[in-house]
Amino acid sequence: MGLMNLFRSASSEAAVTPREEPPVTASSESAARESQWKGFVTAGGPAKSGVRVTESSALSVPATLQALRILTGVFAMTPLHLYQKSAKGRLDAEGSPASRLFRVGPNAHQTPFAFFELLMADLCLSGNFFAYVSRNTRGEPVALTRLQPGHVLPVSYFDRSEGTIVFFDATLPDASHERFPSRDILHIPGFSRDGINGLNPIQYARDALGGAIATADHAARFWNKGGRPSTVLTTKEKVGTDDKKRIREDWTNLYAGPDGSQTAVLDQDLKAEFLSHNMKDSQFLETRQFQVVDLARIWGVPPHLIFDLSRATFSNIEQQSLEFVIFHLGPHYARVAQAATKAFASEGFYFEHVTDALVKGDIKSRMEAYWLERQMGAANANEIRARENLPDIDGDAGTEYWRPSNMGIAGQQPADPSGPGTSGE
Incomplete structure (x- = not known):
């Protein structure tokens, strides 16, 4: 019976179609x-x-x-x-x-x-x-x-049994290029x-x-x-193409740029007009x-x-x-x-x-919040001091939690306030 089960399990495992994994190799092109x-x-x-x-x-x-x-x-x-x-x-x-x-x-x-x-x-x-x-x-x-x-470059691959699987085509600092799994x-x-x-x-x-x-x-x-606006030089005379180019270059060299503060001297009936903005x-x-x-x-x-x-x-x-x-x-x-x-x-x-x-709030707001925590027993002295980067206090003074004396545990009978040393009628 055990031998038959062995053959049966082997044949059933062989009948399962193995899942085809995507090629975990780098693409020919660098990422x-x-x-x-x-x-x-x-x-x-x-x-x-x-x-x-x-x-x-x-x-x-x-x-x-x-x-x-x-x-x-x-x-x-x-x-x-x-x-x-x-x-x-x-x-x-x-x-x-x-x-x-x-x-x-x-x-x-x-x-x-x-x-x-x-x-x-x-x-x-x-x-x-x-x-x-x-x-x-x-x-x-x-x-x-x-x-x-x-x-x-992230590269995604979808598998019906596992969902989307992501690989990464990456170029490392040593200039090597591979396709890496997400881990x-x-x-x-x-x-x-x-x-x-x-x-x-x-x-x-x-x-x-x-x-x-x-x-x-x-x-x-x-x-x-x-800080000066654009300049236009005008004249009633006809100016040739070469002369226009020469005049423009001379004006730019002398009066353009941050240091162009020289006094302009114009001839040939030229007039300077500024295009204000x-x-x-x-x-x-x-x-x-x-x-x-x-x-x-x-x-x-x-x-x-x-x-x-x-x-x-x-x-x-x-x-x-x-x-x-x-x-x-x-x-x-x-x-x-x-x-x-x-x-x-x-x-x-x-x-x-x-x-x-x-x-963190200001020092006054923090101290008020700490005092409320201390009174209600939510924090002890050492826990509060740790938030302010202060060393712990030795002994019970740093580790004890307070509980207001007028408070009790819900569902329990409050303790009798009268005790030894008290007088009652």
């Missing part, structure tokens, strides 16, 4: 080439204003530079902790190799702050962050190497329409960025001419101010954080800062923490950003 990117412009493109918008030109706008400095810097200063779920609540699991990547150093040359700052910059400027995961012989992650967004590439996409590729903000906001760049260029060219009627200043708010919308930053205080008041600045952490940085925290959990955390473990330092 660093722009032709592989469908709808993604790695080098930028011209806006309707005629300005070519690239990552470098977008960063040349002060509002964009400040917005990205705020987003990347505040995001990077928030630590990413690894926790373990347990019956008593979550426990700190900072000793694991995956946790050390984000708390000590992701590689040999970057601090956690520098790594997260670069991660957030890639998300904002390209819509995707990629990193190669180096592992030891036990399969534990030991290093994360950031890959340029234009050097990685070897940490991919964090931004806002996406297909769940795989994040949308590039510079590509989709090209016209708004191009308008801001063109306005700044116009102001720079105006002041390069010493009224910046006020053109609402030049209003345009530049609106563009600052428009750029704040693109990058998801409150205007007051990029120094536009036109609508800010002393009463709403603190509230706006809290909204910045919740509504602007909150989605990025969840996106990165869940990607790290999916890539490195075992079952029962998860990553989470600790934002306590960002939502």
